[in-house]
Amino acid sequence: MPTGLTQDVGWEIGVSRTLPHPPAAVWDLVSGPEGLALWLGAGAALPTERGASYRTAEGIEGEVRGYRAGERIRVTRGATTVQVTVSPAAGGTKAVLRFHEEHLSSAEERERRRAHWKGVLDEVARRLG
Numbered sequence: 001m002p003t004g005l006t007q008d009v010g011w012e013i014g015v016s017r018t019l020p021h022p023p024a025a026v027w028d029l030v031s032g033p034e035g036l037a038l039w040l041g042a043g044a045a046l047p048t049e050r051g052a053s054y055r056t057a058e059g060i061e062g063e064v065r066g067y068r069a070g071e072r073i074r075v076t077r078g079a080t081t082v083q084v085t086v087s088p089a090a091g092g093t094k095a096v097l098r099f100h101e102e103h104l105s106s107a108e109e110r111e112r113r114r115a116h117w118k119g120v121l122d123e124v125a126r127r128l129g
Contacts, residue, residue, distance in 0.1 A: 009081075011104035015117040016096055021128050023095040027070050027086045029128060030097065038127075039084060039099065039120045040077065080104055097124060 005011055019026055029035040036044045043057030048067040054075070055061045065081065066074035074083045083100045099117040104110050 009102035011110045012102040013110045013114045014100040016098040017121045018089045018094055018096050020094050023086050023088050026095040026097055
């Protein structure tokens with residue numbers, strides 16, 4: 001089976017980075033309006049209750065599948081499912097930020113989304129300083 005193709009969720013991609021900031025600071029950015037615009041889309045106001053729907057300014061719609069404050073957001077985004085997690089790295093003074101997307105349509109879409117998520121990680125790191 002090719003890399004990134006699974007039996008359960010089809011094509012998927014995951015990217016992560018350890019950031020030199022406390023987990024709470026990373027969470028505050030990615031779960032707030034500025035961070036949501038980066039990874040979910042401009043105008044996204046994300047409810048925290050499971051099953052609630054959202055819509056971005058670009059017209060992308062989805063549903064909250066899970067929300068654990070300070071740790072994880074899982075949403076559908078069109079036909080795919082995106083999960084964002086923040087966890088403490090060694091010593092707790094750094095954070096690991098992960099983006100995972102599944103139900104992608106092809107290897108080509110997987111590569112496009114890999115580039116997208118790497119760009120999001122770069123921008124999160126830049127905004128955190």
